[in-house]
Amino acid sequence: MEQTIRKAPLQCRVNGENVEVLVKPWQTLLEVLRDELRLTGTKEGCSNGNCGACTVIIDGQAVDSCLTLGLEADGHEVTTIEGLADGAELHPVQRAFMEHGALQCGFCTPGFIMSAKAFLDKHPNPTETELRTGIAGNLCRCTGYDKIIKAIMSITEK
Amino acid sequence: MATVQDRKYVGQSIEKADALERVTGRAQYGADVFMSGMLYAKALRSPHAHARIKSIDTSKAEKVEGVKAVITHKDLPVPSDTATSFGGELMIALKDLQKLTMAHDKALFDGHTVAVVAATSLDIAEYATSLIQVDYEVLPPVADVVSAMDDSAALLHEDLFTKTLGEPPTKASNVATYLEDGRGDMDQAWNDADVVVEDTYDTLMVHQGYLEPQACVARVDGDGTVNIWTSNQGTYNVQRQLSALLDLPQDKMIVTPMEIGGGFGGKIYTILEPLAILLSKKSGGAPVKMVMDRNEVFRGTGPGSPAHLTVKVGAKNDGTITGCYVRMVYDAGAFPGSPIAGATVVSFGPYKCENMKLEAFDVVTNKPRVQAYRAPGGTPVGFAVETVMDMVAEKVGMDPLQFRKHNAVVEGDLMTNNRPLNSIGLTEMLDQIEKHPSWTSPLEGPNRGRGLAVGFWLGATLTSSSVIMVHADGTVTVTTGQVDLTGIRTTMKQMAAEELQIPIEDVNVRVVDTNSAPYTDLSAGSRSTWTQSIAIQRAAENAISQMKAHAAEQLKVEPEDVEYADRRFWVRNDPEQAMGWFDVARNSVRRGEGPVCGEGSVTRVQSAPTFGANVVDVEVDPGTGKVKLLRYTCFQDVGCAINPVQVEGQIQGGAVQGIGWSLYEYYHYDDKGVMRNPSLLDYRMPTALDLPMIDIVLTEKPASEGPYGARGVGEVPIVPPPGAIANAIYQATGVRMNKLPMTPENVFWALKDNGNGK
Numbered sequence: 001m002e003q004t005i006r007k008a009p010l011q012c013r014v015n016g017e018n019v020e021v022l023v024k025p026w027q028t029l030l031e032v033l034r035d036e037l038r039l040t041g042t043k044e045g046c047s048n049g050n051c052g053a054c055t056v057i058i059d060g061q062a063v064d065s066c067l068t069l070g071l072e073a074d075g076h077e078v079t080t081i082e083g084l085a086d087g088a089e090l091h092p093v094q095r096a097f098m099e100h101g102a103l104q105c106g107f108c109t110p111g112f113i114m115s116a117k118a119f120l121d122k123h124p125n126p127t128e129t130e131l132r133t134g135i136a137g138n139l140c141r142c143t144g145y146d147k148i149i150k151a152i153m154s155i156t157e158k
Numbered sequence: 159m160a161t162v163q164d165r166k167y168v169g170q171s172i173e174k175a176d177a178l179e180r181v182t183g184r185a186q187y188g189a190d191v192f193m194s195g196m197l198y199a200k201a202l203r204s205p206h207a208h209a210r211i212k213s214i215d216t217s218k219a220e221k222v223e224g225v226k227a228v229i230t231h232k233d234l235p236v237p238s239d240t241a242t243s244f245g246g247e248l249m250i251a252l253k254d255l256q257k258l259t260m261a262h263d264k265a266l267f268d269g270h271t272v273a274v275v276a277a278t279s280l281d282i283a284e285y286a287t288s289l290i291q292v293d294y295e296v297l298p299p300v301a302d303v304v305s306a307m308d309d310s311a312a313l314l315h316e317d318l319f320t321k322t323l324g325e326p327p328t329k330a331s332n333v334a335t336y337l338e339d340g341r342g343d344m345d346q347a348w349n350d351a352d353v354v355v356e357d358t359y360d361t362l363m364v365h366q367g368y369l370e371p372q373a374c375v376a377r378v379d380g381d382g383t384v385n386i387w388t389s390n391q392g393t394y395n396v397q398r399q400l401s402a403l404l405d406l407p408q409d410k411m412i413v414t415p416m417e418i419g420g421g422f423g424g425k426i427y428t429i430l431e432p433l434a435i436l437l438s439k440k441s442g443g444a445p446v447k448m449v450m451d452r453n454e455v456f457r458g459t460g461p462g463s464p465a466h467l468t469v470k471v472g473a474k475n476d477g478t479i480t481g482c483y484v485r486m487v488y489d490a491g492a493f494p495g496s497p498i499a500g501a502t503v504v505s506f507g508p509y510k511c512e513n514m515k516l517e518a519f520d521v522v523t524n525k526p527r528v529q530a531y532r533a534p535g536g537t538p539v540g541f542a543v544e545t546v547m548d549m550v551a552e553k554v555g556m557d558p559l560q561f562r563k564h565n566a567v568v569e570g571d572l573m574t575n576n577r578p579l580n581s582i583g584l585t586e587m588l589d590q591i592e593k594h595p596s597w598t599s600p601l602e603g604p605n606r607g608r609g610l611a612v613g614f615w616l617g618a619t620l621t622s623s624s625v626i627m628v629h630a631d632g633t634v635t636v637t638t639g640q641v642d643l644t645g646i647r648t649t650m651k652q653m654a655a656e657e658l659q660i661p662i663e664d665v666n667v668r669v670v671d672t673n674s675a676p677y678t679d680l681s682a683g684s685r686s687t688w689t690q691s692i693a694i695q696r697a698a699e700n701a702i703s704q705m706k707a708h709a710a711e712q713l714k715v716e717p718e719d720v721e722y723a724d725r726r727f728w729v730r731n732d733p734e735q736a737m738g739w740f741d742v743a744r745n746s747v748r749r750g751e752g753p754v755c756g757e758g759s760v761t762r763v764q765s766a767p768t769f770g771a772n773v774v775d776v777e778v779d780p781g782t783g784k785v786k787l788l789r790y791t792c793f794q795d796v797g798c799a800i801n802p803v804q805v806e807g808q809i810q811g812g813a814v815q816g817i818g819w820s821l822y823e824y825y826h827y828d829d830k831g832v833m834r835n836p837s838l839l840d841y842r843m844p845t846a847l848d849l850p851m852i853d854i855v856l857t858e859k860p861a862s863e864g865p866y867g868a869r870g871v872g873e874v875p876i877v878p879p880p881g882a883i884a885n886a887i888y889q890a891t892g893v894r895m896n897k898l899p900m901t902p903e904n905v906f907w908a909l910k911d912n913g914n915g916k
Contacts, residue, residue, distance in 0.1 A: 024281075040190035041183015043419070045369045046452040050838035053369055081183035094181040098173055101803035104644035104811065106180030107370040107419025113181060129847075136847040139838065141367045141420050142644055143807055144814030145846040 012073045014039070015083025023070040029063075030054045032070035033080060041081040041110045045139070052138030055111035055118075056080050062118035064137075081110035084117065092155045093117050100151035104142030112138045116152045125156050167652040167662050168866055171803035175647040175667060180417075188373030188389035188416045193445040196375065197226055197276040199430075199437050200283035200448075202290050203458060204265030204272050207299035207524040207831025208312065211265060211272065211292060218289040219275055224282040227440035228290070229433065230273045231260040235405045244399045246392070246682040247500055247618055248530045250427050252402050254493035258527050259403065259432050265294065266314055266492035267526050268832045269457025276437035276446050299831030303466050303487045303521040306332040314492060314522045334494030335520040339502060341576055342513030347481020351472025353553040358468045359542040361880075361898040362824035363489065365461045366531050367815070367843050370419020371450040372459060376434035378443045383410045384435055389418035391425045392680025393639050397672045399428045404435060414671040415641045422815070423530025423682055424460055456836035460529025461825065463496045464489045465538035469546040477556045477564045481513040482506045486539055488520060491527040496520045497535030504536035504877060505543055506574055507614025508584060508769060509565045516574060524831045530682060532812055533615045533873035537819055537880060541898060544611035544881025548888070558610045558885065559597065563588045573616070573767075581867075583795030583859025584612075584769040590855055596773045596791035605778045606788065607889025612771045613877025617870040618683025621761045622690050623676040626654060626697040628705065628754035632725075632743035633664045636694070639678035640686055642669050644872075645804045649687045650694060652800060657698030657865070659724050660739060676759065684768065684870025687800055688861075692760040695865045701756025708746045708754070709737050766861035766869040770794040772813065772882035778890045780914065783906030785821055785887060787850050792878075795857040797869035802856070805871050810852040812875025818844045820880040824899050892916025 007022035014037065023032050030047075033039045033056070042065060045053030049067040056065045057079040084091045093116045096102070103109045112135065119126070119134040126134060131152055132145075140148060162169070179185040216228040237256055243249040250258070261270045273290050277283040298312045305311055313330055320327045322336040348354060374388035384406055390396045393413040401408045418425060430448040438446040450458065470483040484505050488496035498518035506514060531537075551561035566584045573579055591597050591610070601608050624638045636654050640646050647667040655662040679685075702722055709727035710717040719730050725739035746754050775789040792809045799805040822842040826835040835841045860867020884895040892915045893908050909915050 034189075038192060039183075040186070040192075043187070043370070044189065044449075045371070045419075046838045048452070048837060048839065051369060051452075081181075085182060090178075090181065097181050098177040101171065101174065101807055103174070103177065103180050104804075104807055105368070105370070105418060105420045106176075106185055107187060107368075107417075109180050110183045132846040132849075136845040139367075139369060139843055139845065141369055141422070141815065141843065142811045144810035144812075144852050145849055146810045146852045147803075147807060149846060149851070 008071055010070055010074050012075060013077045015079060025071060027070045028066050029068040029070045029073050030065040033065060039080050039082050043107055043110060052115060053108050053111040055114040055138065057114055057118050060118065060121065062115045081114060084113065091117060093152065096151040096155050100147050100154060102143065102147040102151035108138060108140045112140065112148060120156065128153065165656060168656045168800050169798065170652065171801055172648055172652050172662065174645060175651050185417045187370055187419050188387065189449045191375040191387045191416065191447065193375060193377065196445040196447050197278060197441060198280040198283050199274055199276040199434060199446050200280060200287050201271045202273045202287040204261060204268065204270040206265055206294055206296050207268045208297040209265045209294040210297060211261060211263060212295055213293045214273055215291040216273060219286040222282060222286045222289065224278040225275055225286045226444065227276045227437045228273060229436050229440060231262045233436050233440065234260060237402060238405060239402065242402055244395065244427065246426055246530065246620065246680050248495055248497050248534050250493065250495050255399065255427060256403060258493055267524050269526060271458060274433045274437060276441055299524040300332060301827065301831055302523060303489045306521045306523050314524065318522065332522050333519055334490065334522055335498065337498060337502065337518040339574065340515040344481055344483065344513055344515050347513035348472050350474065350480040352475040353550060354470065354472040355546050355549045355553065356468065356470035357546055357896060359896050360466050361464050361538040361541065363461050363464045363525060364819050364823045365456060365841065366422035366424035368420030368422060368424060371452060371455045372425065372430050373449040374430050374434050375445055375447045376431065376438045377445040378435065378438045380443065383412060385412050386431055386435065387414045387416050388431055389416045389425065391418065391421045391641055391643065391682050393641060393672045394677050395426060395680040396428055396431060400431055400435065403432050412671055412673050415669055418641060418643060421643055422532045423534055426529055426680060426682060427460060429459060452838060453836045456841060457526065457833055460527055462531030463528040463535065467539060467542040469542045471546050471550050473550050473554055475554055477554050477561050479509055479511045479565045482509065482511045483515045484539065484543065485517045486519065488518065488535060489525065490520055490522050491525040492522060493527045494520055494522060496528055497530065500533065501535030501539045502574055503616045504533065504614050505539045508562065508567060508612045510567045510571050514574060532815060532876040536613065536615060536877040537816060540611065540613050540877040541880035541884065544878065545884050545894065548885045559588065559591060562612055579767060580764055580862035581860065582767050582769065583857045586859050587769055587771060587793050587795045587857040590857055591771060591773060591793055594791065594855060596789060596853065601775050605780055605890050606775065607886045608773065608775050609882045609884065609886025609889060610771065610773050611878040611881030611885060612769065613874050615684060615768050615874035615877060616765050617768060618685045619689060619763050619765060620679035620685055621677060621759065622693045623678045623759040624650065624690060624693045624697045625675060626701045626756040628701055628743050628746065630744050630747045632740040634658060634660065636665060636667045637670055637675050638667065639672060639675040640669060640690060641681040643681045644808065645801065646681065646686050646690065648804065649800045650690055653691055653694040654698060657695050658701065684873045688766055688864060688868050688870045689760050689763060691864045691866055691868050692763060693758040695758065696760065697756040697758025700758060701754050704751065704754045704756060705742050708742050708750050711750045712737055712745060764863045766797060766863065768795060768869045768871065768874045770874040770878055772878040774882045774886050776883060776886040776890055778887055778905065780909060783902035783909060785883065785900060785905060787817065790850050791853040791855065792875060793855045793857065794871065794874065795859050795869065796871045797861040798858055798866040799856055800866065800868055805856065806854045808872050809854050809875040812872065813852050813879055814844055814849060816876040816879025819898060820883045821899055822901065
């Protein structure tokens with residue numbers, strides 16, 4: 001069992017802070033974030049990369065943190081939902097979600113916001129179809145996506 | 159009370175009260191609870207759909223270092239009152255809930271919990287479950303309702319006898335209940351008909367698909383107080399179930415609601431909570447956390463009920479319906495309690511008809527015991543009825559909308575349960591469709607079709623309570639046990655500000671634990687905002703009357719001589735004699751009757767029936783059978799949209815769940831009764847890429863009761879989608895669909911079987 005397998009050191013930056021933590025080699029980044037660092041804003045919806053609720057950004061790329069081993073983040077820059085706002089100043093995607101009623105239960109929201117942010121950073125003026133494709137890896141069961149699409153499109157028009 | 163024009167907050171799309179917490183990741187859901195010394199629990203689940211459990215050996219698991227407790231059904235107390243049932247719209251008997259919580263003598267479905275381990279880490283708990291040895295005698299599985307009703311079918315429960323008004327059966331059966339309802343003369347109905355259409359329909363098991371897997375933490379204190387933090391649709395609902403299941407007094411059973419990541423009816427009966435409590439007890443009171451993974455969510459929670467339906471409708475050549483018949487067989491899963499009551503009410507809900515016969519069977523099979531799923535029971539029967547109505551309309555040569563207008567129920571008409579409808583807005587809604595571009599604009603191009611379907615939902619009522627506390631600075635806290643599924647904090651804030659006539663910024667709504675607010679039933683059945691509109695109104699009246707008493711004391715008049723409006727109290731005959739809201743509030747904490755605390759409850763109100771309709775344009779690929787949605791419009795009579803953006807969101811979400819049910823989603827069982835697609839990859843829910851914008855058109859015909867005439871809005875949106883899409887596919891291809899989901903494969907074969915369509 002685990003007692004016989006040594007933990008390994010993980011050094012990375014999370015939300016702009018240096019983080020050094022011992023992790024089990026098989027621990028996912030999601031587990032490291034939630035269980036070790038207590039950054040519970042990143043959600044676990046399916047544990048196999050199909051729902052996108054655990055989306056975080058590593059070096060500008062949106063990834064499913066449930067499919068990423070914690071140790072794979074070694075030496076990288078990880079951004080979670082907790083690190084998106086600049087102090088009290090929300091990120092435009094966060095504000096757009098609030099203003100457009102783009103969330104209901106809110107469980108998929110952090111993952112959606114991270115996916116949308118990473119997508120918009122690379123595609124600042126997407127068509128609706130491009131945007132729908134860009135966030136197709138994130139499932140939402142409350143909204144029917146309508147208001148999420150409208151919220152994200154509202155920032156691209158600005 | 160303010161008139162519609164004067165309303166300041168009700169009717170406004172006020173931003174969600176807790177939006178900031180949810181966009182910043184600060185909102186705390188069930189799995190986000192961490193406690194000192196917390197243990198992690200994992201269940202061992204049956205790999206067999208139907209098996210006798212001959213023995214369970216947990217000794218090896220118990221010896222693993224880090225394991226603190228292992229439980230099996232033997233750790234569950236025997237309930238004292240087995241006759242009790244729980245739920246909202248869909249009830250479960252306590253004796254069944256007990257056997258569902260952990261398998262007793264038999265495992266009744268693939269995923270049925272057999273034993274649970276609590277350990278210092280989840281890794282250890284998972285490892286320990288693999289050491290538990292269960293000796294199963296595998297039995298033949300009962301796969302679906304049709305084979306379950308066969309005389310040769312294996313029995314799930316040897317002590318299950320069909321409940322019926324007829325002769326009591328002498329033989330055990332998989333049919334738990336047979337209901338019959340109706341009115342008029344069916345022979346006459348068919349004799350009077352110029353056309354009669356009859357067809358049979360099948361739907362499969364589907365899941366609510368909430369993104370948040372079930373999660374809870376339990377801790378048993380030294381004095382026996384049980385604390386549970388959980389994401390469930392009703393805290394008192396959980397308290398009552400646990401109290402009965404574990405034989406605990408309710409004052410020692412504290413249920414704290416965590417934010418809930420979607421429920422849709424699927425988080426009503428307790429699943430993990432009793433297990434976590436038993437493990438906490440057994441491990442000396444340590445907090446025990448139990449979180450499902452997605453595989454367990456599919457196999458171990460309560461999905462939505464599948465059904466086998468036959469519908470027969472007769473009509474005269476002028477389009478007047480002469481008779482309606484439905485035979486509904488609903489699958490309850492492993493224990494009785496499928497949504498036949500909801501299905502019965504929905505069935506012919508939108509149609510005026512003197513002659514009706516409804517037969518409903520509640521049947522058990524070797525599948526997870528179902529829970530409610532948004533308008534429980536409504537979607538399968540809606541699919542069948544709306545398809546048949548479309549066929550009847552075509553046969554009598556009427557446009558589908560004109561046919562529905564011609565037969566639409568109005569206030570005073572009888573529902574299927576033979577009770578009269580109160581105020582409804584079906585006709586108004588159909589009039590809106592008639593003028594709307596989604597219906598009037600031409601649809602061109604090959605393989606394209608437009609479909610229409612109507613849906614009905616009666617709505618639950620039950621009990622709701624709220625307390626309004628006025629602080630010394632005049633701000634207000636509304637305290638309630640009403641779980642916030644998707645926005646009750648926001649609508650309650652709007653309604654409280656409206657009724658108290660104070661700025662909305664001064665109102666804060668807190669959803670609190672069972673021991674901090676009066677009893678409130680669960681958030682389900684399209685009931686929360688609507689019943690709370692009455693509870694809040696009463697609480698506000700109560701608070702204002704207390705404020706008036708304080709003002710009267712200061713102004714040296716009788717309370718009945720004091721008037722109130724817009725934060726000002728004055729003497730009726732001498733309006734110059736007045737006091738402001740803040741002065742009264744400040745004085746209230748040290749004078750007279752003391753602090754102001756208004757209470758409001760509602761236990762019995764009339765139902766506020768809701769109608770919805772969908773108009774959908776599809777394009778069918780004749781080569782693959784793939785259905786593409788080109789345009790989707792939802793119409794709904796909402797009575798009064800307390801918060802239009804939230805109302806739209808509810809309708810859009812419900813419609814898209816209905817679209818998933820129509821086109822993609824189903825439990826795929828193999829011949830051993832084992833689910834083969836328990837992941838969100840293989841159980842295919844709609845993504846943003848599958849959908850067009852979902853347009854919303856609201857009708858606002860006030861309901862009979864309540865301060866604003868609001869109706870519940872959450873459920874009816876999931877009733878019309880499969881009928882509307884099936885009717886659109888027919889228009890596109892000339893082929894009728896009798897099965898859900900209408901996957902490319904099913905559409906492809908339906909086209910092949912019908913000579914490749916029109």
